[in-house]
Amino acid sequence: MLNISQNEIFQDCKQRKAFQGHGWLTQGPICPTTGAMDSRPIQLTKTLRTPADLAAAGLIAPSAIPGLTTVGTRYAVAIPPALVQAMTSAGDEAANIARQFVPDTRELDVRPEERVDPIGDIAHSPVKGIVHRYPDRVLLMPTLTCAVYCRFCFRREVVGAEAALTTAERDAALAYIRATPTIWEVILTGGDPLVLSDRRIGELISALDSIPHVKVIRIHSRVPVADPARIDDGLIAALKRTGKAMFVAVHCNHAGELTSQATAACGRLSDAGIPLLAQSVLLAGVNDTVEDLENLFRTLVAARINPYYLHQLDYAPGTSHFRVPLERGQALVQSLRGRLSGLALPTYILDIPGGAGKVPVAAGYLSPEEDGTYLIRDPAGSHHSYPPSPP
Numbered sequence: 001m002l003n004i005s006q007n008e009i010f011q012d013c014k015q016r017k018a019f020q021g022h023g024w025l026t027q028g029p030i031c032p033t034t035g036a037m038d039s040r041p042i043q044l045t046k047t048l049r050t051p052a053d054l055a056a057a058g059l060i061a062p063s064a065i066p067g068l069t070t071v072g073t074r075y076a077v078a079i080p081p082a083l084v085q086a087m088t089s090a091g092d093e094a095a096n097i098a099r100q101f102v103p104d105t106r107e108l109d110v111r112p113e114e115r116v117d118p119i120g121d122i123a124h125s126p127v128k129g130i131v132h133r134y135p136d137r138v139l140l141m142p143t144l145t146c147a148v149y150c151r152f153c154f155r156r157e158v159v160g161a162e163a164a165l166t167t168a169e170r171d172a173a174l175a176y177i178r179a180t181p182t183i184w185e186v187i188l189t190g191g192d193p194l195v196l197s198d199r200r201i202g203e204l205i206s207a208l209d210s211i212p213h214v215k216v217i218r219i220h221s222r223v224p225v226a227d228p229a230r231i232d233d234g235l236i237a238a239l240k241r242t243g244k245a246m247f248v249a250v251h252c253n254h255a256g257e258l259t260s261q262a263t264a265a266c267g268r269l270s271d272a273g274i275p276l277l278a279q280s281v282l283l284a285g286v287n288d289t290v291e292d293l294e295n296l297f298r299t300l301v302a303a304r305i306n307p308y309y310l311h312q313l314d315y316a317p318g319t320s321h322f323r324v325p326l327e328r329g330q331a332l333v334q335s336l337r338g339r340l341s342g343l344a345l346p347t348y349i350l351d352i353p354g355g356a357g358k359v360p361v362a363a364g365y366l367s368p369e370e371d372g373t374y375l376i377r378d379p380a381g382s383h384h385s386y387p388p389s390p391p
């Protein structure tokens with residue numbers, strides 16, 4: 001169990017109240033001087049990995065430990081200090097951030113429509129560590145470890161369970177890429193590739209750099225928000241071991257995750273010449289209001305991160321409490337179109353269950369009429385006629 005020493009804790013009293021109002025941080029350590037429960041946010045130095053850790057940090061009530069121990073045995077738990085700090089800095093939004101990471105007994109409620117492998121990774125894996133779903137690109141998953149374990153993860157059945165690929169497995173995966181000339185883009189994902197050592201990341205990047213038909217390397221990571229200090233000079237030097245186009249896609253679902261440290265970490269990547277994209281998941285109780293999404297996308301763009309995809313939640317086991325109905329997602333995206341610059345609007349996207357691929361699912365704006373004209377709906381919901389193309 002994590003032992004939080006009394007001088008590791010607390011900066012500001014009033015923000016703990018936001019957690020208390022939502023059921024988190026229900027109990028804090030006792031002040032050594034007054035004997036009263038300290039009411040200021042926790043400053044942690046270690047990742048929380050068990051329900052007992054969470055209770056000691058005040059993120060759950062001690063009475064919740066037995067129920068959440070079953071959840072934690074089933075699905076990996078890890079909340080790094082940077083995300084605890086993000087919660088404690090988020091005021092009234094703290095609970096929306098916490099829901100993504102604090103386990104919940106509803107995760108044991110598996111619905112018939114939910115799948116162990118929701119987007120068909122297994123069916124499209126020719127070699128361990130590779131998913132080859134589209135002709136021109138592959139996923140390369142060098143590790144299934146993450147800095148944080150999200151409660152809604154579509155790979156929740158596999159993340160946290162295995163170590164990194166062995167050297168032989170990694171070499172076999174690279175050999176597959178080298179032998180498949182249609183592969184134009186390699187997406188390093190997992191797990192989170194940026195939890196690997198600088199040496200291992202550098203070796204991977206160098207190996208991909210040496211394959212002539214690979215033109216683009218993309219890295220999917222939650223590390224810039226979950227462990228911003230990891231984005232240091234050594235890691236950036238490892239990423240720069242290629243002259244090929246490289247993008248880092250940051251997984252971020254709430255503006256509050258972009259603390260000053262996370263924003264600075266993203267800035268270091270941008271300053272190194274690595275363009276940043278964002279992937280976000282539409283999640284009930286986290287970001288399912290127009291205001292939350294607008295704030296998220298504006299904050300991303302201001303941090304030099306291009307909002308790329310807003311994902312409809314995949315049907316992973318035990319995630320129904322996060323699911324936003326598709327029609328509601330369409331209405332939210334439609335409202336955003338009237339409020340946000342196109343620069344800040346991601347594509348609302350759905351992965352077809354089973355692995356048939358991604359499709360955009362925003363509501364249509366155009367419908368053909370019998371006379372050859374089109375009826376176009378504007379962001380406010382009014383309709384306009386659009387003339388047909390000349391013959």
Ligand code: SF4
Pocket residue numbers: 145146147148149150153154155156159190191192222251
């Ligand atoms: S960081 Fe990504 S892969 Fe890891 S648990 Fe979260 S969503 Fe899943």
